[in-house]
Amino acid sequence: MGKLETIYDHSPIFFQNVMCSAAGYRNNPSRYGEEYYKYRAFLRKFDKLPYEKQKAYQLKKLKAFIQYAYDNCSFYRDLYKDVDINSIKTIEDLKMLPIVDKEMLRDNISDIYTVSSADGVEGHTGGTTGKSLVVRFTKVDMMHRMAMLDHFKSRVGFEHLKMKRATFNGKHIIPPNQAEKVFWRYNQACKQMIYSSFHLTEENIGYYVDSLNKFKPDALDGFFTSMCDVASYVERHNIKLTFRPVAIFPTSETLTDVGRDLLERVFCAKVYDQYASSEGAPFVTECSNQVLHMELASGVFEHISPDSDEVLVTSFTTHGTPLIRYRIGDRMTFSDNKECTCGLHGDIVEKIQGRRLDFLYTPDGAKINAGNVANLLKNMPNVVIRAQFIQDKMDEVNVLLEVEKDNYSESHEKLLRDEFVHKFGNRMKVNISIVDEIPRAASGKFRMIVNNVDE
Ligand SMILES: [Zn+2]
Missing domain, CATH: 3.40.50.12780 (ANL, N-terminal domain)
Structure with missing residues (x-):
């Protein structure tokens, strides 16, 4: 955990918004020069x-x-x-x-x-x-x-930096011990409300919807499954949305026809995929x-x-x-x-057909999608050769790792455990095993996620 993250985690939400915006302004010159x-x-x-x-x-x-x-x-x-x-x-x-x-x-x-x-x-x-x-x-x-990305969006009516976006991504914006039901932070530099995709439980989604109704985004983007979770909740609870985005831009995941129809029906906007x-x-x-x-x-x-x-x-x-x-x-x-x-x-x-729709559950029943699960490893560059996450119980995940043995150390395991706490909370039991080879599925395909929990 870096120093900045520690400061962030212990700051009030207002200041976390300031830090998100500051990071946005810091990144902008390298992206929008x-x-x-x-x-x-x-x-x-x-x-x-x-x-x-x-x-x-x-x-x-x-x-x-x-x-x-x-x-x-x-x-x-x-x-x-x-x-x-x-x-x-x-x-x-x-x-x-x-x-x-x-x-x-x-x-x-x-x-x-x-x-x-x-x-x-x-x-x-x-x-x-x-x-x-x-x-x-x-x-x-x-x-x-x-x-290129913003050009694609502008073809269908969304102007980046001029219009408001609601993003569902894998950023750690919510500290593990936060008590308030505020699962989003604002990045003013991009007119972007960032919504955590780690807290989308049946109990919490209502708060997300209230926030969206207040923010009134011109576009939604980010993880497809996260947006589908929100849309499904809105539909099931018959909630009225007070905004109408011009477009929905999912990223990182393979879309399903059912999910696409759901998003278009609930948000009254078209979905535009990108690879x-x-x-x-x-x-x-x-x-x-x-x-x-x-x-x-x-x-x-x-x-x-x-x-x-x-x-x-x-x-x-x-x-x-x-x-x-x-x-x-x-x-x-x-x-x-x-x-x-x-x-x-x-x-x-x-x-x-590329990307798969696999996910793990948090102990509370929220789905953590494959993109976010893959991100558990992103701070361990070039050390992990292959990883598999196996879930047999709601509150327990077995992690198999093939690693570069010369470079892998205890500190990497700690990094991975910290990432787990951020994404899955404190109650998830995580068993990490270093193995020589992770067995493949019968089809010969490698599966990063094996979820054996029945919904
Ligand atoms: Zn065309």
Whole structure:
């Protein structure tokens, strides 16, 4: 637990709001600087280009990006030693390059980073496969990523920094011993009310709804399952909402049709999905027709083989930790249909099957989704190889860890236990075991969460 967190936890709620806003103002220059606005302007123009011109731009960026990785990362220089990268003339030619998987990325990360930790912006990922990894973005990468996301939102009517957003995320904003039923904090820098996704129990959700009615957000964003929990409560208790957002932007989780219908029905607003991993994958975003488009300016998606729907990503906003033909672990179905009446030309994705909807319970019965469970590991960069969380009882979780034995220490276990207390409260019994190998499911798939508790 850092010093700032300790101060935060012991401050009154009013001061916690000030600290949230201060953090927001501190982050803004690195996210919304000059490059951000330049890139927003570029993207507005890019949308209007014909398909061929967009594809030509994508190819030009691809070649430049491969050259950049070759020039700046000893890992890629070594990996491409038998390939003439200048012979890559089309997107298809990308197949000449070897695939990079998560193990390769983790094992060689210091030969892939092109910026120091101080000069870059770190992206922590627990990843849905339960592996911890830290990627670094250059400041320009980060601004381009923010611009891409905000551009996507503005296409459907939401203007970031000008309009109000309610965010359901995995930030630790509520101290473990708080008695007041106030499960949100305000980040004035982004006109953003941050709602804790760790306290969404039947007993508490009414307070969230009151707060939302008071705040009247123009958009909702963040964890899909958290927003669904709120929507379900509103519907079941027949509560009147006094606001109508322009859009709902879920992140981090695979959407279900049932949940999407529920959100649209209850909040009277459309849901627009996006795909953008914390590792820095290129973007897929949903348009005003609710069709998923690849953002061609952000990178390249390919299938790993013609008969598989697993994707490889090459992402132009990863100059700090270049990802080229990276096996990110997600699956997508590409559409043969090239036309959408929304006016965008980005290739169409029929379905994103990637992220799973697994969760653990808190002893009170709140659901902690896979994104938040993965985040339990985010402060243990590159130490945990694989983790599995098994819940057989409401108040007990067994954690199996495959770790880097040379780097793992008692302090890491303490970090993990602290994270558990923050997310699950004091009453959760946590048993941590270090194992050589976590057994896989019968399907051969790795499951980060095994929840055996019947609802
Ligand atoms: Zn469209």
